[in-house]
Amino acid sequence: MGEILGLLKVVVVQGKRLVIRDFKSSDPYVVLKLGDQVAKTKVINSCLNPVWNEELTFSLADPVGVLNLEVFDKDRFKADDEMGHANLNLQPLVSAARLSHVLRVSSGEMTLRKVVPDSENCLVRESCISSVNGEVVQSVWLRLRGVESGEIELKQRDTCYIASAGLPDLVYSGYKPHAYSWNEFPPLRDILDAVHKELPGSIFNSLLLNRYKGGNDYVSWHADDEKLYGSTPEIASVTFGCEREFLLKKKPHKSSQERCDEKPPPLKRFKRSSSHSDQHSFTLKHGSLLVMRGNTQRDWLHSVPKRAKAETTRINLTFRRVV
């Protein structure tokens, strides 16, 4: 693989008019392949217009190549049946992202490029590549080949990183987001001031914003233990909108410094809604502030799991200090 350009986050949104492969319907799932990276959605039973809304992540290397998509019907007792395939050339998206970087587009919405359907590609209709507040996004409908009917919609998900001037680049799961300035987002600067007031002595100089459009958007188990946050990172996490469950679990291998009788990490202002000895669950409500500090990132992992009941958008701001 060549130089890693970043992460490609593809949301497999939905399918329409998929073909029948069982008696009256199909149990479709999507497989995406980029080079030797493969990712799959879950199976949706008995549905020809399925909604997956599942995000699949790939690393993007130079040359970027083509994203291959295949739809299958899940069968229990025989091999899965093919329900069509399509591909998407990623080059327009990557060159539009480079263009937006050069133009320093950072706020508002701007169409960078249009890709039109032709005999080579699988586009159902024209697809716009836009910069939406600095994130380059593309939404496409792909016509499935090798079958009589069927279309699949793909999209990208947004994240946003804001940092004070002069800080080193953040590399987040191998991806280097563009750093906006606080001046571009006065309301976020106000929230930062409010957090500083709440936590005297703490100094945050960067912010990662995550938007969860619904219960299918999630953050898997991880620790924010990147070197740039120092040995005992302090993270203040503010939630707006839909409440979601936040889980903490002990890292599998205990660090030598850790004592056996160690208590769960100090989390300010939170009531635990459930706990086993090595896993704890907290409900993060609208307006809540959760603080992780001390050895939390060294010894614990955290996640925001999928939740079918979480129907509305949640915005999470994590203020951090790059040392």
Ligand SMILES: O=C(O)CCC(=O)C(=O)O
């Ligand atoms: O959304 C949340 O509550 C947590 C997000 C998170 O863990 C992260 O951005 O590192």
Ligand SMILES: [Fe+2]
């Ligand atoms: Fe995190």
